[in-house]
Amino acid sequence: MKIKDLIIAGAGPAGLSAAIYGMRAGMDLAVIEKLAPGGQVMTTYEVENYPGFAEPVPGWELMSRMENQARRLGADIRSSQIEGFAWNDAEKYFRVALAGGEMLGARAVIAATGASLMKLGVPGEADFTGRGVSYCATCDAAFFREKVTAVVGGGNTALEEAIYLTKFSSKVYLVHRRDQFRGAKLLQQRVLENPRIVPVFDTVVTSINGELRVESVSTANKKTGEAGTIAVDGVFIFVGYQPNTAWLPRGILAANGEVIVDMHMRTTMPGLFAAGDLRKDSIRQIVAATADGATAALSAYEYLESL
Ligand SMILES: Cc1cc2nc3c(=O)[nH]c(=O)nc-3n(C[C@H](O)[C@H](O)[C@H](O)COP(=O)(O)OP(=O)(O)OC[C@H]3O[C@@H](n4cnc5c(N)ncnc54)[C@H](O)[C@@H]3O)c2cc1C
Structure with a gap:
């Protein structure tokens, strides 16, 4: 050798x-x-x-x-x-x-x-990977033209990818477990000024639901414990x-x-x-x-x- x-x-x-x-x-x-x-x-x-x-x-x-x-x-x-x-x-x-x-x-x-990229580890994530769950907005955002998506995370990658998704999705929920984002200040400002992004603070996704494709995510508010549901066609996960x-x-x-x-x-x-x-x-x-x-x-x- x-x-x-x-x-x-x-x-x-x-x-x-x-x-x-x-x-x-x-x-x-x-x-x-x-x-x-x-x-x-x-x-x-x-x-x-x-x-x-x-x-x-x-x-x-x-x-x-x-x-x-x-x-x-x-x-x-x-x-x-x-x-x-x-x-x-x-x-x-x-x-x-x-x-x-x-x-x-x-x-x-x-x-x-x-x-x-880490997995979220919630029910539905593995089942819907490639059928509405993605870890790459550049690869998959175009499948969600004029559809509603959710991004999970609050760091630089989550903020960048949420902004990118707004080129295609009509509405992007940005679900973050804390009361403010962690990413760079300039990115935070761009996110908060973007009319297509809806920040959802203090909230975790507890499951990803649907029949054949993703139809919604179940959520829990970390402060109040209140459970909720958001209707979405796709979920992009950037949690570490x-x-x-x-x-x-x-x-x-x-x-x-x-x-x-x-x-x-x-x-x-x-x-x-x-x-x-x-x-x-x-x-x-x-x-x-x-x-x-x-x-x-x-x-x-x-x-x-x-x-
Ligand atoms: C969606 C996204 C957006 C980002 N945006 C930015 C940005 O705007 N600006 C910025 O500065 N950073 C950004 N980053 C972070 C940046 O991509 C990383 O910091 C950088 O790529 C790290 O480089 P690396 O060489 O250490 O590792 P990687 O880029 O992870 O490269 C490692 C390589 O090793 C290969 N590999 C793994 N295991 C093996 C093995 N056993 N045998 C052989 N090959 C193997 C992998 O296939 C991969 O090609 C972003 C990251 C993501 C995911």
């Missing part, structure tokens, strides 16, 4: 940025991506806060630019899923297991497998993230599954680095993920030089 300098797990903003910096440092590296390169940004309609773009840039365009930049520098981006890895102490390299039984070898690994770290050793993770790193993106396992949304204390933004990826690649370079 030919042993590479570096394997980067995941081709989202963190992984692609690590690949750009790794290639420029002269490392022999491979990036392993289980879906199409681009990560979560591929599900984002527009990005307004990534520096360098005076006008909002479509998520897919930003990511195809990052991918092309990495490929131009010679990065080997492969389509496969990393299932786990083990340290070979005798020969001092990581054996990385891919889906289908293939094995790769590398002296260093950067974990950049990001995070996935789950780090994609099941393939990593438990010993490097915090209790919530995020990877613990230092300021150099080093984990407690020598040669293993982590970057982006999967790490503890990340602000879960593209600009932070790309910065982490650059830091991790340069730290991996220093580590390889020290061997």
Whole structure:
């Protein structure tokens, strides 16, 4: 087996940025991506806060630019899923297991497998996923032209996606369990000024109901306990993230599954680095993920030089 300098797990903003910096440092590296390169940004309609773009840039365009930049520098981006890895102490390299039984070898690994949107965990959610329940407004909003939808959540992603949905839906209920939103002030202002968005504060969704498709959500007011029903055709859920770290050793993770790193993106396992949304204390933004990826690649370079 030919042993590479570096394997980067995941081709989202963190992984692609690590690949750009790794290639420029002269490392022999491979990036392993289980879906199409681009990560979560591929599900984002527009990005307004990534520096360098005076006008909002479509998520897919930003990511195809990052991918092309990495490929131009010679990065080997492969389509496969990393299932786990083990340290070979005798020969001092990581054996990385891919889906289908293939094995790769590398002296260093950067974990950049990001995070996935969390489920709400209420009755009806699983049954109606793809039939009215969605986790991606960019993908599914057009199915709800002139229909009524609900967005569940109150952070940046929920607010952005609710605004996007108003391009299609005639009315968007924005159901949040607290008495005010958590997202950026500018987004909050846009939401509150949008005549198609109806904020529903202090409220949780307790079930998603319907016959063949979604017809309503049942709600409960957190302060009064009062139960209610809102008639909707679709429900978009943005209630937090789950780090994609099941393939990593438990010993490097915090209790919530995020990877613990230092300021150099080093984990407690020598040669293993982590970057982006999967790490503890990340602000879960593209600009932070790309910065982490650059830091991790340069730290991996220093580590390889020290061997
Ligand atoms: C709807 C939505 C809107 C958003 N809007 C914005 C915004 O406007 N501005 C902003 O800054 N941020 C935004 N974000 C957040 C931003 O997308 C993330 O912070 C960023 O994508 C994190 O990058 P990452 O590389 O760490 O992880 P990800 O983007 O999650 O990329 C990880 C990659 O790893 C792959 N992967 C996972 N497991 C494996 C495995 N076992 N083997 C191989 N590959 C694997 C995944 O397929 C994925 O491509 C938004 C997120 C969402 C969901």
